[in-house]
Amino acid sequence: MSQKERIAGGVANYVDERTGAAKWLNKNLKKVFPDHWSFMLGEVALYSFIILLLSGTFLTFWFDPSQRDVIYNGSYQPLQHVQMSAAYASTLHISFDVRGGLLMRQIHHWAALLFMASIIAHLLRVFFTGAFRKPREANWLIGVGLVTLGIVEGFLGYSLPDDLLSGTGIRIAEAILQAIPVVGSYIAFFAFGGAFPGHVFIPRIYTVHVLLLPGAFLALITIHLMLVWYQKHTQYPGPGRTEKNVVGYPLMPVYMAKAGGFFGIVFGITAFLGAVASINPIWLYGPYTPGQISAGSQPDFYMGWLDGLVRMSPPLETHAFGHTISWNILIPGLIVPGILFTGMALYPFIESWISGDKKEHHLLDRPRNVPNRTALGAMSLTFMMVSLINGGNDLIATHFHMSINQIMWMSRIGIFVLPPLAFVITKRICLSLQRADRDLVLHGRETGRLVMLPHGEFVEVHEPISPEKAWTLTSHIQPQALSTATEDANGVAKPKALVNKLRSRMSAANAEQMPAATATEAQELEGGHH
Amino acid sequence: MTFSSPLSTVSKYRRHKYAGPVLVVAALLTIGSAFSIASALPSATKMTAAATTTQIAEGKKIFAAGCSSCHGLNAEGSSIAPALIGVGGASVDFQVGTGRMPMADMSQQAQRKRPVYNAEQTAALAAYVSSLAPGPSAVDGANLNYERDGNTAQGGELFRTNCAMCHNFAAQGGALSQGKYAPTLMGVEPKYMYEAMITGPQSMPKFSDKTITPAEKLSIIKWIKAAQNEPSLGGATTGRVGPVTEGLLAWLLGLGSLIGIAVWLATKAR
Numbered sequence: 196m197s198q199k200e201r202i203a204g205g206v207a208n209y210v211d212e213r214t215g216a217a218k219w220l221n222k223n224l225k226k227v228f229p230d231h232w233s234f235m236l237g238e239v240a241l242y243s244f245i246i247l248l249l250s251g252t253f254l255t256f257w258f259d260p261s262q263r264d265v266i267y268n269g270s271y272q273p274l275q276h277v278q279m280s281a282a283y284a285s286t287l288h289i290s291f292d293v294r295g296g297l298l299m300r301q302i303h304h305w306a307a308l309l310f311m312a313s314i315i316a317h318l319l320r321v322f323f324t325g326a327f328r329k330p331r332e333a334n335w336l337i338g339v340g341l342v343t344l345g346i347v348e349g350f351l352g353y354s355l356p357d358d359l360l361s362g363t364g365i366r367i368a369e370a371i372l373q374a375i376p377v378v379g380s381y382i383a384f385f386a387f388g389g390a391f392p393g394h395v396f397i398p399r400i401y402t403v404h405v406l407l408l409p410g411a412f413l414a415l416i417t418i419h420l421m422l423v424w425y426q427k428h429t430q431y432p433g434p435g436r437t438e439k440n441v442v443g444y445p446l447m448p449v450y451m452a453k454a455g456g457f458f459g460i461v462f463g464i465t466a467f468l469g470a471v472a473s474i475n476p477i478w479l480y481g482p483y484t485p486g487q488i489s490a491g492s493q494p495d496f497y498m499g500w501l502d503g504l505v506r507m508s509p510p511l512e513t514h515a516f517g518h519t520i521s522w523n524i525l526i527p528g529l530i531v532p533g534i535l536f537t538g539m540a541l542y543p544f545i546e547s548w549i550s551g552d553k554k555e556h557h558l559l560d561r562p563r564n565v566p567n568r569t570a571l572g573a574m575s576l577t578f579m580m581v582s583l584i585n586g587g588n589d590l591i592a593t594h595f596h597m598s599i600n601q602i603m604w605m606s607r608i609g610i611f612v613l614p615p616l617a618f619v620i621t622k623r624i625c626l627s628l629q630r631a632d633r634d635l636v637l638h639g640r641e642t643g644r645l646v647m648l649p650h651g652e653f654v655e656v657h658e659p660i661s662p663e664k665a666w667t668l669t670s671h672i673q674p675q676a677l678s679t680a681t682e683d684a685n686g687v688a689k690p691k692a693l694v695n696k697l698r699s700r701m702s703a704a705n706a707e708q709m710p711a712a713t714a715t716e717a718q719e720l721e722g723g724h725h
Numbered sequence: 726m727t728f729s730s731p732l733s734t735v736s737k738y739r740r741h742k743y744a745g746p747v748l749v750v751a752a753l754l755t756i757g758s759a760f761s762i763a764s765a766l767p768s769a770t771k772m773t774a775a776a777t778t779t780q781i782a783e784g785k786k787i788f789a790a791g792c793s794s795c796h797g798l799n800a801e802g803s804s805i806a807p808a809l810i811g812v813g814g815a816s817v818d819f820q821v822g823t824g825r826m827p828m829a830d831m832s833q834q835a836q837r838k839r840p841v842y843n844a845e846q847t848a849a850l851a852a853y854v855s856s857l858a859p860g861p862s863a864v865d866g867a868n869l870n871y872e873r874d875g876n877t878a879q880g881g882e883l884f885r886t887n888c889a890m891c892h893n894f895a896a897q898g899g900a901l902s903q904g905k906y907a908p909t910l911m912g913v914e915p916k917y918m919y920e921a922m923i924t925g926p927q928s929m930p931k932f933s934d935k936t937i938t939p940a941e942k943l944s945i946i947k948w949i950k951a952a953q954n955e956p957s958l959g960g961a962t963t964g965r966v967g968p969v970t971e972g973l974l975a976w977l978l979g980l981g982s983l984i985g986i987a988v989w990l991a992t993k994a995r
Contacts, residue, residue: 235987239980273877273951290959297959308975309983316980359885359894360967453990460986468979473959474971479895479952481885489889489967490899490907496972587969589900598833598904 224447229430233320235457239313241420242461243306244412250303251405257293259285260355260401262394271478279357279482282397286356286477302469307349309465311497314342322542322572324559326429328552332543334422337415339540344408344415346497351404353475353495357397360475362483363492365396367505374524392485432558432670434663441557491589500579503586504531507606535575549701551677563632564671566625567705573621574614581609622707629709632668635660636712637720669711676706777852784853787846791827800857805831812924813860814851819920821847833904834927861923866916874940875947883937883945891929895965896949901928911953915946 196204211217228234261281267274269284270291289296318338321327327335350368354361369391372383388395427441436442444450468474480489494502504527511522538545546568547553562569584591585606592599639657647653660668677699683689738744789798795806802808809816820826821842825835842850851863885894891907893899898909905928910918922942925931937945963970 230991232984232987232991235990236984239983239987273881273948273955275878277878277882301959304971305975305979308972309979312976312980313983316984359889457987457990461983464979464982468974469960471960472974472978473957473962475968476895476959476962476965478958479955479965481881481894484886487885487889489885489894490891491893491897491967491969493967493969495968496975499969499972590966590969592900592904593898593906596904598902599900600903 224445226424226446227441227443228428228446228450229436229441229443231431233324234428236313236317236320238454238457239461240310240317241416242458243310243313243465244416245458246306246462246465247303247310248409250299250306251409253299254289254296254303255405257285257289257296258282258355258401260398262357262392262397274478274481277482280397282355282357283477283482286358290478298466298469301472301474302465303352304474305468305472306465307352308474308495309461311342311345311349311495314338314345315497318342319572319576323562323569324429324431325556325565325568326559327543328556329543329547330426330555331422331429334419334426335543336540337419337422339536341412341415341419343536344411348404348408348412349495349497351400351408354400355397355404356475356477357483358477359480359483359487359489360477360492362392362485363488364494364498365483366391366485367502370524371528374521374528376520376525377518392483427557429557429559432561432667434666436558438555438557493587493590496583499586500582501528501532501586503582503584503588503606504528504610506588507582507585507603507610509607535578539575546705549698549705550674551702552674561671563625563628564708566622566629566707569625570618570622574618577617578610578614581606581613626707626709629711633709633712636665636668637717665712669713671711673708673711674706676703780849780852781856783846784849784851784856787842787850788853791841792850795828800854809854809857811858811860812854814855814863815861815920816924816926817851817854818847818863819917819924819926821850823917825926834906837908861920864916864919864923866914869915869919869943869946871915871943871946871950875943875945877944877948877951879941880944880946880948880951883941884948887932887937888945893966895952897965910949913949915950918946918949919943 207217259281263281264278265281265284267277267279267284267287269287271287274287286300289300291297321335321338350364354365354368369383369387372386373379375382383391386396386399387393388399428443430436430441430443433442481487493499505524508523508527511526513520513522560568562572585603588599588602588606591597591602639659642656642658644656645653646656689695788796788800792800792809795803796809797803797806800809817826820835822840822844824838824840827841828835829838840847848863854860855862884892884896888896891899891901892910893907896910899907901907907929919942921929922932922937922945923934932942963974
């Protein structure tokens, strides 16, 4: 034993004798995780969050979250002697007079966009593979909470610099607050400490942006990861993989190295974007004053769909009992997002109620094997994409020489027509992919080799697929429709007949499947003329 | 023959099978370049009374040939085009000088394109339209010393208050209703910006000298030019059109490359 090893061993022994860490570490460093690229989307979100914390802390050293008026006297000439808020002036100061400030600002903003993009990609992966099923419903709920908070946190960050674009966003947020029936104007007055824009909103959202929400994120992310640790990671189906094991690599050394390296890559790409691509050039927007606005004012993409919904809503208003109800803001700004996010949060429970499946699941679904869920996901994505595209309708109009009114009408019709269409088409695609799987198992792979038989007939040679692949293609659970009788044996209607009927119909739709090929079928075929 | 003179060398190729086409191309090139040089030479226009009279007559002729089918024989307008009596030379100079008039087709809005008429013809048209009734006269770009007389910061404030709502915060242009649009102001000559402000072409409102003084107009132009010439601070711009292109870049380049790397990392482990 060398001198170095002796010292290291001595230190480790000292710590272990006092904490008992060796046993715990020995167990947990060997923890096995399955390997798949799609399991790294959540990692991107986690690393972006760390980058956000670090770059955000840097920005707080100079940012002055105050709406008091100052006269700009920094190094950006086109705004020389312009009256502006201290928040905007300090953001200009960070951008032009703090060493590395602009780079940090841009890294912070790009990391925020990557954070939201990777959360959404991670959420889609979890949804389409059914990773939210028992026992992971709670973690799904935490995830929905994280994406919701992420939207809010991002919006607050976008609002803080108090440039013309920020102020426009805050103005719309105020309009959405005001659209809440009856109490809306009181809530808006409370939030802004009086009439818009006031002098308290930026300091208030600053506290929320740098203290309250990051704290909530830290807590939720910790629980999210602890649950992944405790419940173990899901894995894709394959030979040797069961509901009771995890096939993969140990944390130490494989995932320690991989995760560390991947963090470096995420940081590298964010820093690269921050260094070469300008984002949110606040100096061009100018300071916010309520009398000004820019054409093409848009939110960041994670709010873009909301903006798109507001842009497509017809001007509906009701005046009743001295109150105005602005349906044109209330429906797209509050009711529709409320329904969407509530539905998303409750989805694991809804699906298990429809399918009657109460079992634990650690093996993921291939999306084609659960056509209804996949189709529902495609339908929701289509809804979001139509809204998002309409959120950029003015840029689409100018860049593709279209009429903004046409785009709006296409969106108004598309938002009702396209999502159901996407549902039907996706479901059909899933069923045909199942049919193709079945075909592959029963008839083997097409080799493209033609053989002429002695009597002149041409046949294509099919090669049987490997047993591993055949197992992967046939091992999935095939749901059965719930048979919920509406009457009991004596012909008396059961209570909740309507609900039961709805449930059994949805369950039947959910169970619509191509039967997976069975061994008997395969044998019969082999025994036959094939 | 022991030696060949240059002439005889040329004469040798006289009956070459490519001689004809080569000569035609050479002739076309000579005529074309001579014409383009001639037309590019600045034509000194002396605004004497006599010249103006001939100019008006010349303008009337061009008007009758190129404009009257829509604007009417006496510029009185029609169901598809406005009357031009009283619009002044500034309007003509802007619309014809930027190639918007004559219109290429009856679309939502006249687009900027290569001018159909040269400077002299445009001046003649302007003189003719000015002769119908008084109106703002064409602006001489040489007199607009915005670099000396303008104030960038003040121009920026005025731009954000009066112009950004249609032309975008960085003067990149924006959409209006029914396919109309506010064009980008990048690369627009100062005199056309000035004329647009005093005449209010197409969907644009008119900014009289009482609303925005001539000095303030120069400040606006100075700010637009400063924005145009500003080096792209903080890296390549994504078009200066706001968060839409930024979001696109974050998804495609940012998350796209990270997914690519994740696939690579997951493959290598096998």
